[in-house]
Amino acid sequence: MEKKEKLICNKMPDTVRVLGKVFKIEAFKDGECEDADGMTRVDEQIINVREKPAIAYCQDTLLHETIHAIDETLFLKMTERQVSNLASVLLAVLKDNPEFTKWLLIPE
Ligand SMILES: [Zn+2]
Numbered sequence: 001m002e003k004k005e006k007l008i009c010n011k012m013p014d015t016v017r018v019l020g021k022v023f024k025i026e027a028f029k030d031g032e033c034e035d036a037d038g039m040t041r042v043d044e045q046i047i048n049v050r051e052k053p054a055i056a057y058c059q060d061t062l063l064h065e066t067i068h069a070i071d072e073t074l075f076l077k078m079t080e081r082q083v084s085n086l087a088s089v090l091l092a093v094l095k096d097n098p099e100f101t102k103w104l105l106i107p108e
Contacts, residue, residue: 009051009058016047016062018069025062027051037061040068056091063087 015022023045033039037050038061047065052058064087071078078086094101 009049010055012049012051012058012062016066016069018066019073021045021069021073023047023066023069025049038065040065040072042069042072060087060091063091 009027012025012027015024017023023040025047026049028036028039028048028050033048033050037052037057039048040046041048047062047069049058049061049065064083067078067083067087067090070076071083
């Protein structure tokens with residue numbers, strides 16, 4: 001049997017807390033939801049991400065799905081394009097500005 005390339009996304013976090021709700025983060029299983037790279041089920045508090053070789057792709061997808069969780073929790077009615085663009089630009093700003101990002105994460 002052909003050994004399938006097993007990808008790790010550099011070990012995604014297990015959970016993400018969104019406005020007090022803890023969402024479980026799980027990789028899609030092989031063959032599961034093959035038409036999507038990510039999925040958020042707010043009612044079940046689960047975020048699925050497709051594992052891919054490029055960690056940046058997984059990071060973008062996980063942030064994208066987290067923004068969907070925020071959007072649905074707050075009934076913002078964001079479009080798919082808004083969610084995609086916000087995830088990509090937010091990730092880029094955080095990565096392009098490590099000192100800024102470090103400062104933002106200083107605990108109260
Ligand atoms: Zn989406």
